Each structure stands twice: as C-alpha cells, then as structure tokens.
Amino acid sequence: MDFQYTEKMQTLITQVRDFINNEIRPAENVYYEQLAKSPWETPPIMDELKEKARAKGLWNLFLPTEYAEYSAGLSNLEYAPLAEEMGRCRIASEAFNCAAPDTGNMEVLAKYGNDAQKEQWLLPLLEGRIRSAFAMTEPQVASSDATNIETRITEDGDDYIINGRKFYISGAMRKTCEIMIVMGKSSPDNPNRHQQQSQILVPTNTPGVNIVRPMQVFGYNDAPEGHADVIFDNVRVPKANIILGEGRGFEIAQGRLGPGRIHHCMRMIGAAQEAFEMMCKRVNQREVFGAPMSKQGSVREDIAKSYCEIEQARLLTLKAADAMDRSGNKDAKDLIAMIKVVAPNMALNVIDRAIQIHGAVGLSQDTPLVHFFSYARTLRLADGPDQVHMMQLGRNMAKQFA
Template structure:
C-alpha cells in the first residue's frame, strides 16, 4: 500500500483545509445563531458555504470515480484525508455536499437507480438543492438484523402501498428533506430471508407519511438533521419508484453501508485528532496545583495514548479504503468491520480524555467535544452495532483461518 498521496490529492487537501479555516470556521457562530431561531431549517449561512464550495470545485468529493460524471474522480483512499479534515468541524461535511445520509443515498441512486430516478432525485441531491433520508430502522424489531424489518410494501396495480413505523430516521426532521429511501418487505414468505426486502423511493410529501416526532440522541434532538419517528399509513407511490427490483433491498443495503461505514470512520479520525489538539492546548495553558497541566505525568500519558490510538485507527482506515479500491467493497468487508468497531471506540476514549482535561467546560457548548462524543457513541450503533460486526467478523475469520 502506497501512503504517498498524488499531487492532485495533496492540492485538494490544501484547498479543503483552507476552505474550512477561512470559510467554515468563521461561519460557525452565525450557523448556531440561525439554527437556534429555526431548528429544522437549514441555516442560510450553510447554503452560502455550499455555493462557495461548489464554485471552487470542492463538491461531491465522496463519490467513487466509477460513477463518471457524478464524481470528482477520487478513490476511497484519496477521499480519506479530505473526510478526516471535514470530521474536525460539525458543518464541514455538508458544506462540501459530503454529509450523511445524503452520501449513502446518492451512492444508491448512482449505482442502482434508473435514468428517471437519477434525473428526478439524484440530480438535485448532487446539486445540494434538497436533502434525503434512509428509512430502515424500526422500533418493534431488532433492526440490526435487517431481515427482521416488518414494514410492508405491497403491489396494488401500478402502485405500491407502504405501511409501517420507522424511527431514528436521520435527516427526516429537516424541512429540506424531500425524499426517503424506504426499506420494507415485498415478499415476507420467501424462504430466502435475504430476498424478502425491497427499497423504494417515497417523497416526504406523499399522503400517509407522518413525521411524528424527533427522537433524541443523548438528550439532544440534533437539529437541523434530526432523527425522526415516521409513520407510513397506506402510502401510495408508483411502481417506477422501486429501486433495482423487488427482493433486491438487502443487496442494496449491503452496497450502501460499506462506503457509509468507512466515511464515518474517516470523519471520526478527524474529530479525534482535533480533540487531541485541544487536549494539548489545554494542557499547555492551564495551571493546576501550581504548575502547567502538561507537567503532570497522567496528562502526558493521556496525550501519548491518544496519539497512538488515533494513528492506529487512521492506518486501519486507510488500509480498508485501499482494499475497497483494489478488491471491491465485498472483498474488503472484514477490514470495514474491523475499523467500524475500532474507530468509534477509539474516538470515545480520546474524546473522553480531552473532556476530562478540560474539566467542566469539556461538557459544555464552548468546545466541540460533547458533540464529538455523542457522534462517536451513536456510531457504535449506527450502520450496525459493534456486536453484529464482531459476530460476522469472527465467523469469517474462523472460516478462513480455522
């Protein structure tokens, strides 16, 4: 594996870093002020950032090069350092149109959508004009096993009828969310449990779609994104909204989640690195018991351990990204599972140390640490719990090595 980035990527790293430093960071106070006034509206300053990023060509950097005209032409490995930079600031990913869940949904439509679906929904998503949601998780079943999903998708003439209840549907609270990809069962009696599910496009303004409430995440509604509970009652959409075909839902989900998982890990590396830098700054500046904090052995150890753990996770992230590029997402699944377990747990440890060194302010809104911590803790569940990744990884390794 070659760790030396091309001149193109080196230049993009400089451009992305400069844009974040000169445009995103100065806009953060305004973003928070505007968000407080209209929690589910995209703050206007963020739309302005998106236009600036688009004008500079720093746009849709996440989409792999096989998608042709839709993409900046980067590999997963090339995108990794850019996503890490974005992960250092809460609003940076969206400023570059590289924020979940849109990234995963755009990949689904680019990879599996037909021409009409791409024109109607992928194009405005790529342009950053609308937002989207991915509706899979349900409150009544263990959704970490996607074959449990109970929402029904029933053919009715030239339409499909959808009935079910979803929750923690990221992005569905936002007023600019216009489309959901909904996973449900079209063939619940199929003996092959992995061919029972399908994925279908449901505009959020379709009659029968009710956004019931915002689910909290560690006490926060996480505006403007939000994580909604959504009810589908006899929701009718045309048959043309089916993605790829009936019974292909599990296949689509697996294709979607691989890149999504590693993108989260890339961003977590950036959040952890920033936490480490804040930790070092605090330790150098703060005086406790008559001397700078950095003079205390336990503080030095926390900094050293954090740096070691971040670098370990960074290298594994890059190895997984490289394997995805060279062998495909399916062949890289074990490495993706490894980093999906390693990165959030590493981030929680590093961020927790940074919070501890900051004292009470580390729990407040005056640093990004509390938000980073909530994000990292969420990712021990989002896109699959640790236990599921380890169960499947252990099974695969036992088969390969036993």
C-alpha cells in the first residue's frame, strides 16, 4: 500500500483546505445568525458557498470512480483526505455537496436506481437543489438488526401503501428535504429474513407523511437537518418508486452503509485533528502555576497519546478505503467494521482531552469541541452500534481459524 498523495491529490487537498479557510470559516458566524432566525431553512449564506464551491469544481467529491460522470471521479482513498479536511469545520461538507445523508442516498440512486428515479431524484441531489433523508430506524424495535423493521409496505393495485413510525431520521426536518428513502417490510412471510425488506422512494409532501417533532441529540436539535420523528399513515406511492425490486432492501442497505460508514470516519479524523491542534495551541498560550501549560507532564502525555491515536486511526481508515477500491465494499467489510469502531472512540478520547485542556470554555459555544464530541458519541450508534460491528467482526475472525 502506498499512501503518498499524488500531485493531483495534493492539489485537491490544498484547494479544499483553502476554500474552507478562506470562504467557509469566515462565513460561519453569518451562517449561525441566519440559522437562528429560521432553524429548518438552509441559511442563504450556504447557498452562496455552494455556488462558489461548484464553480471551482469542488463538488460531489465523494462519488467513486464508477460514477465519474457525476463527480470528480475520485477513489475512496483519494476522497479520504478531502473528507478529513471537511470534518474539521462543522458546515464544510454541505458546501461541497458532500454531506450525509445525501451522500448515501445519492450512492443508492446511482448504484441501484432506474433511469426514471435517477432523473427525478438523483440529478436534483447532485446539483444541490434539494435535500433528502434515509428512514430506517424505528423506536419500537432494535433497528441495529434491520430484519426487525416493522414498517409495512403493502401492495395495492399499481401502488404501495406504507404504514409505520420512524425516528431519528436525519435531514427530514429541513424544509428543502423533498425525498426520503424508506425501508420497510414488503414480504413479512418470506422464510428468508433478509429478503423481507424493501426500500422505496417517498416524497415528503405525500399525504400521510407526518413529521411529528425533531429529536434532540445531547440537547441539540442539529438544525437545519434535524432528526425527525415521522409517522407514515396510509402513505400511497406508485410501484415505480420501489428501488431495485421487492425484497432487495437489505441488500441495498448493506451497499449503502459501507461507504457511509467510512465517510463518517474520515470526517471524524478531521474533527479529532482540529481538536488536537486547538489543544496544542491552547497549551502554548496559557500559564498555570507560573509556567506554560505545555510544561506540565500530564499535558504532554495527553498531546502525545492524542497524536498517536489520530495517526493510527487515519492509517486504518486509509487501509480500509484502499481495500474498498481494490476489492469492493463487501470484501472490505471487516476493515470497515474495524474503523467504524476505532475512529469514533479515538475521537472521543482526543476531543475530551482538548475540552479538559480548554477548561470551562471547552464546554461553551465559543469552540466547536462540544459539537465534535456530540458527533463522535452519536457515531458510536449511527450506522450500527459498536457492539454489532464487534460481534460480526469477531465472528468473521473466529471463522478464519475454525
């Protein structure tokens, strides 16, 4: 494996970093001022940033090479350092049209959607004109086992009727969210539990789609995306809205979550790196007991451990991305599981040390640290909890030596 970045990649990294530092960071205060006036509306300043990024060709960078017609045609390995740069600034990913959950939904439509579905929903998402959501998690069942999903997709003539309740549906609170990919059971009696589920496209303005409330995360509403509690009450959509075919929902979910998981990890490393650099600057600026904080042994240990842990997670992420490029997402599943466990836990450790070194201000709205911490802790559950990844990883490892 050669993780040395090519000249092309060095240029892209510099372009993304410069755009974040020169365009996005100076706009952050305006972004949050506009957001406070209308929490579920996209702040106008974001639309301006997106126009600038697209004009520079820094757009849809996440889509892999097989979809080069829609994007920069980068591999997962090439995208990794760019996603890391985006992870260092809370609003950066959206400016490059590389924000979840749209990235995963665009990959689903690009990989599994038919021509009509791509025309109606993929193209507007690729152009950044609309937003989307992915509705799988349910409050009444352990959704980390997707075969538990209870939402029903029932055939009725030329339509399907959807009934059920979903919650923590990221992105569904935003007023520009026009489409949801909904996972439910279309064949509950199929003896194969992994062929009972389907995924179907549901426009958010369809009668019977009731967005009940925003769910909070550590007291935050995460506007403007939000995490919606949604009830589907006799929601009727055409059969043409089914993705790939009945009973293919679990297959699609597995195809979607691989890239989505590693993208989160890439961004998480960026957040940890940002926290680390903030920590290092802080210890050189503050004095305690008559000496700079950087002279304290415990502080030096925190810095050293953080540096080691970030680099370990970064290398594992790059290895997983390289394996995805070389062998495909399925063959790289063990590495993806490993980094999905490692990266959020690493970030929690690093960010917690940065908060401690910053003292009270580390808990405040004056730094991004608490938001980074919330994101990292959420990621230990999102796209599958640690325990599920470790259970499957341990099973796979044991089988190799049976």
